[in-house]
Amino acid sequence: MAVARRSAGLTGDDLAEERRAAIMAAAEELVAVHGFDALRLRDVSRRAGVSIGLIQYYFTTRDELLLETMRQASRHRAEQWTRLGNGPLGAGERLAALLDGSISDRHRCVVWLETCAASTRHPELRPDVEHTQNAWRAAMRAVVDDGVAAGEFVPTIPVEDVVVLIVGLIDGLMLATATEAGDDVVQGHRIRLLHEAARRLLPPPTRRRRAGGGPRGGR
DSSP states (O other), X not given: OXXXXXXXXXXXXXXXXXXXXXXXXXXXXXXXXXXTTTOOHHHXXXXXXXXXXXXXXXXXXXXXXXHHHHXXXXXXXXHHHHHHHTSSSOHHHHHHHHHHHHHSOXXXXXXHHHXXXXXXXXXXXXXXXXHHHHHHHHHHHHHHHHHHHTTSOOOSSOHHHHHHHHHHHHHHHHHHHHHSOOOHHHHHHHHHHHHHHHHHHSOOHHHHHHXXXXXXXXX
């Protein structure tokens, strides 16, 4: 990821932003490999293809680089989640996209867990963690509410509890994705379990009628 090659033709503010972005991208990749506390500027320098001096020009200290990298990763995660939840598709397809996107990228799972762990030692990260968590819940709630309104879902428990349960399941499966060994088959099984849990909490009306029950869910 040599910044010099990628920055050809850029000047001024664009060049500075390109360099900062490349340095933070390298730092994020290394956090996913080595963890928050083990990251060294020397490793970032090699990965980004820049000197340590240039890193320190944009980020005075290692902690400043790490904290800004984690903040940006959290913001990107929240934006990605919101985009998946607010697309033009129907509620069922948007829900499937949210579930698939939540644990399909191991790198993002690792960085998110590192960010949560780091926030217990660095209080300045906590607002970003809370913002990301709120974005997840809000996107999930909007999709479920739209599905209920459109008649796609008939919740088996109150909608607020559905959201809490699904987000809790995602948290647990993100931990498994980040920490447990597993190939694509294992990861595919995790995603199928998440979809099955969502289907049981948010069945379509026909399934509920076959089961002999009337709608019990609500907002």
